[in-house]
Amino acid sequence: MTATHAPSVAAVDVSGLGHQYVADAGAVQALDGLDLRVGDGEFVALVGPSGCGKSTLLRILAGLLAPTDGSALVRGDAPQVALTSHAVGLVTQDPGLLPWRTVSGNVSLVLEVTGASADVPELLGRVGIDAFADYHPRELSGGMRQRVALARALAHGPRLLLMDEPFGSLDEFSREDIGLELLRIWERDRVSILFVTHSIREAVLLADRVVVMSAAPGRIIADLPVQLPRPRSQALEQTPDFAAAVAEVRRAMGGRE
């Protein structure tokens, strides 16, 4: 659908981005002079302390928020333009599933809104919840709800996934599971992913590059390529290379997790 763009067009190209929230108590500078590039098909993880503006950045890229400063391009277009071509899929920590719709109903919501067509059972199968198609969200565990959110974000065939601490509320087991499943989908579909997380281990396990943000106002303080072999698996976490990569990111963050 959006294959008209040359492969060289970056999925995300942000330069000098700043955003200031104006509240009664005064202005808060959430982002300041932020530069970030996510190449086509690249998996980039964004880590940083709470309140460093990670969510603000994703909201800007999703076209939900207009930045007060600088420029943001999604696949070469302004985010508000990019969202009209349905090139972006969004997954947030609280998935915001519609409680009155079943699992498959929540996925087909995307198709109803965008006019795209997709094989819903196949999508559910891809994230391992095809057996729960007729369940309602409140009958599911947090992990399964997040799988629904993932299937829903993929339904209209986006070229870029924006993920805001998608697995942040899950237990360790589900988290690793669904993360590796995301990797399989990414390897198959070659979508670009910008993945916000506060877990360094998760970032290193999944991403091609880990980008570290500073506390407010948020800006990039380190950009570290992860040179670990793919396809990745749980076993990788036991290797010294993995430990070294995690330590490198932690050092860049100033020693904190």
Next chain:
Amino acid sequence: MSEATPPQSRPPQSRPGAVPELADLTDSSEWVTTSSTRRGLPPTREIVGVVLPAIVAATVALTLWEIWISVRDIKEYMVPAPRAIGRALLDDPSRFVEAGSISLVHALGGLGFGGGAAFLLAVVMAHSRPLERALYPLAILVKVTPVVAVAPLFLIWFGFNAWPKLLVAAMITFFPVLVNAMTGLRSIDPTSHDFLRALNASRWQVFWKLRLPASLPYVLAALRISVPLSLIGAVVAEWFAADSGVGQIIVIASGELDTPVLFGAVFVLALIGVTFTGTIAYIERRVLFWHESSSGV
């Protein structure tokens, strides 16, 4: 696949104090409820469990009432015995059935008009703050005006037909539906809203897919409040017109000091109110299976 259970083992009902089976312990899911618990008790058990105690209590109360009247020798025009009320009802049942159905139509029709108008206005007001600020004072005006004061006016304007009754019932139900519908239409989950906006959903799509379903718990709660109100409105208007409905029976019977008939009329209204409210409660349970309110009683 640590948290997924196979489809054939649907989760057991979450009974309090129930010992979880081994299969439940192997997954990390927290089952809030299942489709079998959320619909409440099965119909036959519901009738026995819910209706029977009420019938027993009512029978006991009526018996005590009957005994009290005969022991204290109370005059029938003051308080009639239940048997006298029963006689009055059975003496001319078609009169009560006819009047009852007319009052029901007036109340239901008024609720339809009032509730419908209120909902449409709520949709407009939920989408526009300036319109809300302009129209809300008018809605308050409708609310604070006592219906007893306007019923004679409607009678003069519209004459001896169904319109004054429908309009009084509509007027009295208007405000609760308006306020609740507006709250409901605005009570959408911001995350769901963001998700739809990021998909470039139109306002219309957001309305149909998100706002309208999200408002249903509020609208149905408003209907539950409005049902008894609509009956009040209908009967008050019938009373002034004295040409039809249970209101007419009340006016005539009170003039004749025919207390058993008066009680009969009250009984008919109570019956209509209970049936009407029960129907709304039933619809609420069926439609709002997904809402927190349905996990309780």
